[in-house]
Amino acid sequence: MNRLASAGAALHRQFAGTNSVDEWGMDADTVGLTRFFASLRWHTDVVGAAHVPPRGPALLIANRRSFDTTPVLVATTLGGACGRPVRFAGVPDLAPLGPFLRRSGGVIARPDEIAGLLRAGEVAAVWCTSPLLDPRRVGPAPLPYLEVAVELHVPVVPVAVNAAPLGRRARVETAPPIDTSKARGPLATTELAELVRRTIQRLTDEVNPLARLPFL
Amino acid sequence: MTKGKRVLISGMGSELGSLVATLLEQEPAVGEMVGLDIDPPRRRLRRAHFHRVDPSDRRKIVGIVRDVDPEVVIHLGVWEPDARANPRDAAQWTASAAIGVLGAAATCPSIEHLVVRSGVSIYGRRRGSATRPDESVTPDPMTPFGRTLLQMEQVAERTQRTADVPMTVLRLAPVVGPHVPSPLGRLLRLPAVPVSALADPAFALVDDQDAAAAIVAAAGRRYDGVVNVASPGAVTAIKAARMGGRIPVPLLGPEWAVARFVTGVFGAPIPPHVLELMHRGGTVDAGHAGDAIGVMPSHSTPEVVQALYEWATVVHLRPSEAVA
Numbered sequence: 001m002n003r004l005a006s007a008g009a010a011l012h013r014q015f016a017g018t019n020s021v022d023e024w025g026m027d028a029d030t031v032g033l034t035r036f037f038a039s040l041r042w043h044t045d046v047v048g049a050a051h052v053p054p055r056g057p058a059l060l061i062a063n064r065r066s067f068d069t070t071p072v073l074v075a076t077t078l079g080g081a082c083g084r085p086v087r088f089a090g091v092p093d094l095a096p097l098g099p100f101l102r103r104s105g106g107v108i109a110r111p112d113e114i115a116g117l118l119r120a121g122e123v124a125a126v127w128c129t130s131p132l133l134d135p136r137r138v139g140p141a142p143l144p145y146l147e148v149a150v151e152l153h154v155p156v157v158p159v160a161v162n163a164a165p166l167g168r169r170a171r172v173e174t175a176p177p178i179d180t181s182k183a184r185g186p187l188a189t190t191e192l193a194e195l196v197r198r199t200i201q202r203l204t205d206e207v208n209p210l211a212r213l214p215f216l
Numbered sequence: 217m218t219k220g221k222r223v224l225i226s227g228m229g230s231e232l233g234s235l236v237a238t239l240l241e242q243e244p245a246v247g248e249m250v251g252l253d254i255d256p257p258r259r260r261l262r263r264a265h266f267h268r269v270d271p272s273d274r275r276k277i278v279g280i281v282r283d284v285d286p287e288v289v290i291h292l293g294v295w296e297p298d299a300r301a302n303p304r305d306a307a308q309w310t311a312s313a314a315i316g317v318l319g320a321a322a323t324c325p326s327i328e329h330l331v332v333r334s335g336v337s338i339y340g341r342r343r344g345s346a347t348r349p350d351e352s353v354t355p356d357p358m359t360p361f362g363r364t365l366l367q368m369e370q371v372a373e374r375t376q377r378t379a380d381v382p383m384t385v386l387r388l389a390p391v392v393g394p395h396v397p398s399p400l401g402r403l404l405r406l407p408a409v410p411v412s413a414l415a416d417p418a419f420a421l422v423d424d425q426d427a428a429a430a431i432v433a434a435a436g437r438r439y440d441g442v443v444n445v446a447s448p449g450a451v452t453a454i455k456a457a458r459m460g461g462r463i464p465v466p467l468l469g470p471e472w473a474v475a476r477f478v479t480g481v482f483g484a485p486i487p488p489h490v491l492e493l494m495h496r497g498g499t500v501d502a503g504h505a506g507d508a509i510g511v512m513p514s515h516s517t518p519e520v521v522q523a524l525y526e527w528a529t530v531v532h533l534r535p536s537e538a539v540a
Contacts, residue, residue, distance in 0.1 A: 017458030023348050023450045023499040025418040093343045095414035102417070108344060116348045116501050 006032070024087070024117070030103035031085055038076035042163065048174035049081035051157055057118040058177065059149040060086065060125040062159035063138045063200050070161050074125050075105055077172050078159070087117050087124045089145075111144040118154045125159070128197055138201040141193035150189050153181045158196045160203030171207055175199050220247030222326065223435070224284050226317040227292030227333070228266060229253030230300065231396045235428035236290060237264050245436070250284045252277060252317070253293070254309070255300065258395075271295075271309035277316035282324065288435055289321045290331045294368065297361050297487040298399040307364045314371040322378040330383040331434045332372045336444065337362040337489040338387060341496030350501035351387075351442040361489040382440035384509065386430060389446035389500065390493070392520055393424035400493065401524055402484035409457035410475040410486075410494075413466035417497030418450035421520045426513035433511040443509055446502040449516040453494050459518070460525035 010029040013019040020028050052058060060078070064070035071088035079086040091106035092098045098108075107113045109126070117124045126145045128138050149156050155177035163170035183192055223240060227233040228251025240246045241263045249264040251257065254271055257264070269276050271293060281289075293313030295306035321327055339349045340356040357363045369385060376383040392401045400421075403409065422430075422445055430445045457464040467475055476486045492498070506512045515523070 015458065017455045017460075019455060021418050021450050021452055021455055023418060023420060023448075025347070025450070025452075025497065095412075099415035099417060102347075107347060110344075110346055112346050112350070112353065113348070116346075116350065119501070119503060 003036075024107050025099070025102035026085065026087070026105045027103045030100075031079070031105050034072065034104040035076045035080050038072060041168070042073055042077070042170045043168050044073065044077040044170040044172055046077050046081040046172050049078060051174040051176050052078060052082040052084075052123060053155060053177065054082070054084070055121070057121050057152070057154045058123045058157055059114070059118065059145060059154050060123060060157045060159050060174075061141055061145070061196050061200070062125060062127055062161050063130060063204060064127045064161065065130050065135050065165065066132050068165050070163065071106065071125065071127070072104070073163060073170060074159060074161060074172060077170070078125075078174065079105070084123060087122050089114060089124065089126045111148050114145050115148045115152065118148065118152050128200060138197050138204065141196040143189060143193055146189050146193050146196070150180050150183045150192065156180060156192065156196060158199040158203070160200045160207070162204055162207050173203050173207070175203060221245060221287045222248045222284060223250070223288045223290065224281060224286035224317075224321070225249065225251045225264075225290045225292060226313055227253055227294065228257050228264070229255030230292060231258055231393070231424055232333070232391055232427055232431070233292045234258040234261070235424060236292065236431050237261050239428055239432045240435070243432070248284070250280070250286070252280060271313040271316070274312060274316040277313070278320040281317060281320035285324045285326045286321065287326050287328045288331070289317065289327065289329075290431060290435055291317055291372070292333045292431070293317055294333050294335070294365070296335075296398065297489070298485045299397045303360065303487060307360060310364050310368055314368040318372055318375040322375040327379050327381055329381055329435070329438050330372065330376060330379070331431060332369070332383060332385045333431065334365050334369055334385050334387045335361070336387050336389050336446065336498060336500045337492070338365040338369065339500070341492055341498070347497060348499045348501050351444055351504055359487075359489040359492050361487065382438045384434040384437070384439045385442045386434055387442060387444050387500070388427050388430075389420045389422040389498070389502075391424050391427045392421045392524055394523060394526065396424045399485060399487050399490050403479060403486060403490060404453075404456050404460065404462070404521070404524060406462065406479060406482065406484055408463040408465050409453060410467050410472070410479065411453040411457065411464045412495050413468045415495060416452040416454045417495070418452055419493050419498035420446040420450050420500065420502075420517045422447050422513055423515040423520045423523065426515055429511055430505065430509060430513070433509045437509050439508045441508065443505050444500040444502040445505055445513065446500050447513040447515055447517045447520055448502075449518055450499050451517050451521050456521045459521050
């Protein structure tokens with residue numbers, strides 16, 4: 001009944017033009033709708049959502065396979081668990097999918113786009129993409145985005161995702177945030193990238209070493 | 217600004233230029249104020265001297281600027297297509313005014329500071345480009361108005377190099393207000409508003425009073441660089457239309473050609489930069505304005521849209537028979 005009432009209120013907001021749209025195109029009602037559909041698609045265990053700062057900017061870095069839907073999974077489950085929208089990078093700049101994902105909190109994958117979000121105090125998520133032929137191995141952390149986090153002194157939060165592309169069960173585990181306030185220069189960024197990658201690899205291996213097979 | 221500065225305002229006949237002149241008239245630090253435009257000012261000005269001049273009449277413009285020998289030049293001579301002029305005249309006048317006013321200003325011995333009005337259409341919205349560009353993003357305009365702005369900024373840069381003075385370039389979001397001639401404002405006030413069926417991206421606006429306040433603040437600050445000026449928040453075309461109780465009409469590809477023709481007939485032509493805004497969005501990172509010029513817009517973008525739709529109620533007064 002509650003769900004029906006909130007859906008009715010959202011519809012009314014859209015009709016009256018009182019819905020809120022932010023400067024990246026995110027619509028709070030569409031975020032709610034996406035979370036609802038994600039809850040039908042995945043049954044997710046979220047561990048350590050409290051590591052996402054309740055206020056201020058944070059850069060989440062999670063593992064993902066190429067071409068999968070991890071960005072939506074992370075944004076919906078972590079966003080719901082920590083009570084604030086998680087903006088996910090990697091939206092295609094092509095209608096109609098791109099504009100719909102932007103409404104759900106997505107942005108295109110550009111360091112200046114992520115920098116803008118972090119300067120505005122938002123939580124943004126970017127990805128360590130695993131090699132296609134070795135999905136169990138966490139790919140390198142994306143240096144351009146880490147450079148942005150270091151420059152803006154934004155905490156970096158490693159996120160380990162265990163979800164098979166065809167399965168319903170998923171687990172999203174967040175490690176404690178890494179402070180970047182004292183990090184300086186390219187060496188610090190590279191070491192930070194390696195630390196993030198190792199943290200995510202450890203968390204994914206701890207859960208289930210076989211979980212990254214496509215049918216599990 | 218120190219006491220008694222001589223200020224030259226090009227584009228004083230626009231709503232924005234007239235507002236800026238009104239605000240500067242209240243500034244004790246402003247001495248002589250001279251304005252140029254093809255149209256007369258839209259407000260009563262008490263101190264400013266106005267010259268009505270065709271923007272293509274370069275000889276006359278150069279003569280006026282050299283006679284004034286301004287210390288501060290506020291160049292607002294930018295004509296948005298289908299706002300106060302048709303697209304061809306708008307491009308020609310903007311280019312001529314930039315060469316005439318800024319070119320002459322560069323040779324004035326007293327020049328100390330330039331303030332130039334530009335627009336966010338200069339960034340362009342190519343596929344994969346930044347959604348909310350800040351001032352560090354290289355302009356890559358995709359529309360005729362964007363290219364006109366880029367050419368105008370290039371003239372301004374050459375002027376600055378010649379004169380060797382600080383120059384503040386203000387890239388304004390579309391300036392909208394109940395009394396501002398603007399193609400976007402006219403479009404949004406139609407009873408049925410064409411919107412993109414596949415994408416309804418976010419865009420930001422700026423209220424005319426806020427834009428004028430930013431220009432006046434920039435004239436007093438002498439910041440050297442580019443500053444984006446946009447109201448916080450955003451709207452989409454559908455949201456804006458619904459806020460005004462209008463009917464959004466979703467359109468696909470070729471239907472836009474028909475819509476442009478029809479809206480043109482009804483007095484609200486859709487120039488390419490407005491079309492770009494409706495399809496690709498138009499927000500910018502304007503967070504730098506507070507540090508650079510010391511003011512931020514006081515109205516949010518939804519408030520600007522709300523004000524656009526708020527028309528004063530017409531009260532029909534009957535002649536009173538009791539009056540002797």
